[in-house]
Amino acid sequence: MTETAPLAGSAHADTATNQGEMSRPQWRAPGGPPARPRAGAVLRGLLKTTRPKQWVKNSLVVAAPAAAGRLFTREALTQVTLVFVLFTACAAAVYLINDARDAAADRAHPTKRHRPVAAGQVPVPVAYATGAALAVLAPTAAAWLSSPVVAALLTAYIGMQLAYCVSLKHVLVIDLVVVSTGFLMRAMIGGVALGIPLSRWFLITTGFGALFMVSAKRYSEAVQMAGKAGATRALLTEYSTGYLRFVWQLAAGVAVLAYCMWALEEGGVPHTSVLPWRQLSMVAFVLAVLRYAVFADRGTAGEPEDVVLHDRALALIGTVWLAMYGLAVANW
Structure with a gap:
């Protein structure tokens, strides 16, 4: 009897300890394999990886219809809403693939290591698969619901941005042109979807x-x-x-x-x-x-x-x- 009490207490202590460990976040050693995240956490991580704060940039799709005075019609609003969603999906695809590709490097970065893919909240294969699916589905939906020209423009945007992620962001001047062209494509696509001629001054x-x-x-x-080591963009040097x-x-x-x-x-x-x-x-x-x-x-x-x-x-x-x-x- 005198020996069973400590054993029972020890068992209860072990159970409490195990439950406490299960309730705490699963940490891993740097560079080690991440713990398997739950489905809800993965979904939240995928959403965060798509950079919702950046979606406001896609509101540029209203620029051409607004400039032509054709924004406030049912057809225009429907098409503009559609291209906004499709462009957001394309941008999300690029972010997902980029973060999956840079996951190992991001883990060594003081701030990027908190990104869902680098932190292990979103497995790298899941990020790649989701990004690839969006990259295929968005232009396909555009060809079906809008026009082949819009689909071609979205495909060109994805190709250009992926090339930027892989190599063009390391090329002087070209990196500035590619990012600027991405904004220009956003401004153009609304007019392209509605068949509006784009003014030279607008472009x-x-x-x-x-x-x-x-x-x-x-x-x-x-x-x-300036004067600091470890610039976040190597090209800045x-x-x-x-x-x-x-x-x-x-x-x-x-x-x-x-x-x-x-x-x-x-x-x-x-x-x-x-x-x-x-x-x-x-x-x-x-x-x-x-x-x-x-x-x-x-x-x-x-x-x-x-x-x-x-x-x-x-x-x-x-x-x-x-x-x-x-x-x-x-x-x-």
Whole structure:
């Protein structure tokens, strides 16, 4: 009897210990095989890997229909919603495949090691399989529900972005062009889906506006990493801050010039507006570019959506520009 009590207590202690271990997160040694995650955790990890915060960039699909004044029709809204979902699926496919490919390297990174694939929340084969499925299904759905041209554009986007993940992100200048082209494709696809002819000024303004923001972000990264070892982007060490400053200044100038050419262009829809909204919108557009350039010059221009949302003055200027632009397109 005197010996059974400790044994019983020990058994209870072992049971409690085992239950405590089961309730705690399963840790693994660095580089070791991750514990098998549960289905719910995998789904949450897959969603997180698709970068929901980045989905706002895909709202650029409304740009061409809005510029043509054809956004608020049932057909347009249906097609724009569809291409938004399909473009989001394509971008998600790229993120999943990229994170699966870089999982081993990300585990050694101070922040990227928390990504679901690198942390073991999402198994690498699952990330690859999900990304590949989305990469196939999105263009297929586009060919069936929209048009073969939209499907071709989505396929080109996926191919370009995967090439970027594999090698192009290590090539000087080309990395800037590829990222900027991704934004341009977003802006184009809404017009392509609705068969809207794309204005030359629209393409120039959008393309160089994207290059302005991308190069400003790279410049800010280069400024912040100056004199520090272990840059997050190896290519930053090959760019000079002077060169990146030249690129974002050049791109900003071309974008402003192209927009002003559109605003001052005669012809097209007859001018019947109460006020010359096209011309007035130039003021707001230029102010927005100048305000954004302040952050670029300081080296604090990170993600474009973060810059806009965290600066009240820039957000207000952008809202005023959108209102003027909408009135100009509506010819009110």
